[in-house]
Each structure stands twice: as C-alpha cells, then as structure tokens.
Amino acid sequence: MPIDPQSALITIQAGLAQLSSLIVSYSFSAIGAVILLIVGYLVAGLAERSIYAGLGHIHGFDETLRHFFSQVVRYGILILVVIMVLGQFGVQTASIIAAIGAAGLAIGLALQGTLQNIAAGIMLLALRPFRIGEYVEVGAIAGSIEEIGLFATKLRTVEGIYILAPNQTLWNQPVRNFTRNGVRRTDISVSIGSWNDIDRGQKTLLAIANAEKRVRREPAPIAFIAGLGESTVSLTLRYWTSAADYFATQIDMIKRAKLAFDNEGISIPLPPPEIPSQEVP
Incomplete structure (x- = not known):
C-alpha cells in the first residue's frame, strides 16, 4: 500500500510537537527537582543544627540524645524531599509508600544483623550506660566515647586510635564505665x-x-x-x-x-x- 507523503509529514510533525512538549515539561520538572533537592538538603542541615542548638539550651539534656534527635529530624526531612521529587515526575505517593514498605521488608530480611545494631543503638540511647566523653571498657574494646549512632559507636583509645564498634557488640556485654561515678x-x-x-x-x-x-x-x-x-x-x-x-x-x-x-x-x-x-x- 503506497504511503501518502502528506499524511506521513503530518504524523511526523505531530510526533515532534508531542516530543517537544514532553521535553519542555520534563525539563521544568527536572529543574524543579534539582532545586527542590538543593533546598531540601540545606533545610535539613539547618533543621539539624537548630534542633541540636535548641536542645542544648535545656538544662541537663544529654549530649547523646541531642545528636540522635537532630539526626532523626535531618533524615526525616531528606526522605520527605525525595518523595516530593518523585512526585514531580508523576509518581503516586501511595505507590512510593508501598514501595518503601516492600523495600523495607526485603532489606530487613537481608540485613538482620544491621537491624539488631539499630535496636541495640536505640537501647543504648534510651538506657544510656555511657555518654559522650566517658571512658568505658566493653570486652576487648576500651576508649572514650565520641559519638553514639544508630548503627555503631565511635571511640578513641588512650593511644589516640579510632574505633568504630557495632552497637550490638556494646549492648551484649557488661559495660565498665570509669567516668560515670565521678x-x-x-x-x-x-x-x-x-x-x-x-x-x-x-x-x-x-x-x-x-x-x-x-x-x-x-x-x-x-x-x-x-x-x-x-x-x-x-x-x-x-x-x-x-x-x-x-x-x-x-x-x-x-x-x-x-x-x-x-x-x-x-x-x-x-x-x-x-x-x-x-x-x-
């Protein structure tokens, strides 16, 4: 069947017009997503510093919990920003939440040891057997506490050696705190x-x-x-x-x-x- 040159030209022109419209539309979406990521990153950092400084004005508020709550706020804002960026490209929020839930389940099954470290980190932050600046000994690990995170704790030995200890290791053994009693x-x-x-x-x-x-x-x-x-x-x-x-x-x-x-x-x-x-x- 012979092709009508005029119909083919009209079809190509319509396709190019639609493609141009999509490029313009997604270009604005991409630019908006980049701007949203930059602004969200800055806002998350500002919120983290503000929460950390604000909790510091509360008398007797623990240094470790200041770090924990400020980091929770920061990562919460970053997750919200990522969801908003995906929404810029037409992804449904319900689908995102469902995907995050499924991914979380799969990751949880694959990284059981990591989740145990998170659970141990929460218990360490709640019960506080040691705080930042205290010198402790847990099994073969000994040093001054520098930071308590959700996954691991940073210590510095008396020789100046850096130690990153999994929270599960610190939680499952007796803690000797040489500083707590004063x-x-x-x-x-x-x-x-x-x-x-x-x-x-x-x-x-x-x-x-x-x-x-x-x-x-x-x-x-x-x-x-x-x-x-x-x-x-x-x-x-x-x-x-x-x-x-x-x-x-x-x-x-x-x-x-x-x-x-x-x-x-x-x-x-x-x-x-x-x-x-x-x-x-």
Missing part, C-alpha cells in the same frame, strides 16, 4: 625491707597523700600492710580522686612515695642476685 580509687603498693620501721613507712605514705590537693578528704586516705614476704613488707596507700585526675595523680604519687622513702631512709629491697647454675660433670 570518683575513682587508687591503690599504690610499695615493698620495703622487713627491718624498716613499718609505722614510719605508713605515716610517710599518708603524709604525701594528705599533702596532695587532688586527693579527696572523704573517704580519707589510708595506709596498711598488704602482705608479708620473707624479708619484705608490702605497704599499700589507698586514696580517692576525681575520675579526671586519676592517671595524673597516680603518676605523681608513685614518684613522691619513692622520693619520700629515700629522704626518710626507708630502703626498698632489690631482688636477690641470680646464682649461676653449675653444670654437673
């Missing part, structure tokens, strides 16, 4: 010769403890005999300091105990020399 006890043990005046040694240890301003007066420091050897007596000085002063005070007190014993003439016995073994002919 004070810590320290025991310094010194072995002296049994021929020395033991009472004098105890008084010397108490004197250096009472002279240190960082040592708390309540409970009062005490010095006692911790053990007896064949030719030695082990004396222990027990005192309390604030958690922040624990390490610095311990270092200074050990040095002062050594210098005080030297000044008092209290000798710290050296280990006996090793006797070389004789070979049996």
